[in-house]
Amino acid sequence: RKEVEQDPGPFNVPEGATVAFNCTYSNSASQSFFWYRQDCRKEPKLLMSVYSSGNEDGRFTAQLNRASQYISLLIRDSKLSDSATYLCVVNTGFQKLVFGTGTRLLVSP
Amino acid sequence: DAGVTQSPTHLIKTRGQHVTLRCSPISGHKSVSWYQQVLGQGPQFIFQYYEKEERGRGNFPDRFSARQFPNYSSELNVNALLLGDSALYLCASSLETGVREQYFGPGTRLTVT
Numbered sequence: 001r002k003e004v005e006q007d008p009g010p011f012n013v014p015e016g017a018t019v020a021f022n023c024t025y026s027n028s029a030s031q032s033f034f035w036y037r038q039d040c041r042k043e044p045k046l047l048m049s050v051y052s053s054g055n056e057d058g059r060f061t062a063q064l065n066r067a068s069q070y071i072s073l074l075i076r077d078s079k080l081s082d083s084a085t086y087l088c089v090v091n092t093g094f095q096k097l098v099f100g101t102g103t104r105l106l107v108s109p
Numbered sequence: 110d111a112g113v114t115q116s117p118t119h120l121i122k123t124r125g126q127h128v129t130l131r132c133s134p135i136s137g138h139k140s141v142s143w144y145q146q147v148l149g150q151g152p153q154f155i156f157q158y159y160e161k162e163e164r165g166r167g168n169f170p171d172r173f174s175a176r177q178f179p180n181y182s183s184e185l186n187v188n189a190l191l192l193g194d195s196a197l198y199l200c201a202s203s204l205e206t207g208v209r210e211q212y213f214g215p216g217t218r219l220t221v222t
Contacts, residue, residue, distance in 0.1 A: 004151075032209065043199055043213040044152065087151055095165030096142070097201075097211060099151030 001026050006088050006100035013107055017078050021103045023071045023088030033064055034089040035073050038102065044087055047073075078107045111136065113202050113214030121220045122190050130185045130217045134202030140164075141183040142211060143175055144199040152199055158183055159205065187219075195221045 006023045013019045025033075033050035048055065050062040050071050061074040071088055085102040092098055114133045122128050134141050140159040144152035157165035158177035177183045181202075187194055197218050201211035 034210065043215050046210050046212065049210060095157045096154035096167060097152075098154070099144075101149070101151050 002100075003027060003092065003098045004088055004090050004100040006103050008101055008103060010104040010106050013078050013105070015078055015080060015107055015109055017107075018074065018076045019078055019105065020075075021073045021086055021088075021105075023073075023100055023103075025069050025071070025088075025090045025098075027090070027092045028066075028069060029093055030069075030090045031093045032091040033071050034091075034097070035060075035062055035071075036087040036089055036099075038085045038087055040085075044099075047086070075105075078105075080107050080109065083107045113200055113212055115198075115200050115214040115217050117217060118215065119218045119220075121222060123222055124190055124192060126190050126221075127186065127188050128190060128219060130187075130198050130200075130219075131182065132185070132200030132202075132214060133182045134200075135212060138202035138204050138212075139181055140203045140205055141177055141181065142201045142203070143183070143185045144201065144213075145169075146197040146199060146216075147195075155185070190221045192221050195219060 035047040036044040037047045038044045050064045054063045059076045063072045087102045088100040116131045142157040143155040146152040154167040156175045161177045172188045175185045197216045199216045200214045203211045
């Protein structure tokens, strides 16, 4: 079983739609969680950290469910510029980040 | 403020050769991590360095080595290159070890022929 699993997609949505991605992780001792965004052939960029209480940043909302070991990202009012790959990232506590394979989002006009 | 910088941006090498990749972290960041990203996959952790000491190592062969300098910049070395080493090599910096948010450089795209 992979340490971090994501649906690779692609998710094709029209502008203005709401889309949600889920991610599961296998190590119950994982300590911190993040969503990164990666555009084609570019480096990953930190989108947001994910806190136990959930957190929101504009159109983006992240949730963490430790009991079920999953993390979610909700994007409201999708923009064309949101088209990218979204990487779920977990700190397993061994001085490293573990990345999922990413979920590809395509927002169309 | 400059972000994480890496050099070179692209590199083509032949099987069996050696390569050195370089990274300068964000000013004030003391920890540098290296990742390998092959096409269609997420980045895979190779090393983390903090205050010139190795603090973490991923599941990579001994052909991969790294070091960190007093100015916190870092080098990743790969010996005896294989075709499978072709990938985007990413450097990430963070304030300290303990892996809070990490910020990535643009990467070095290595092609082994």
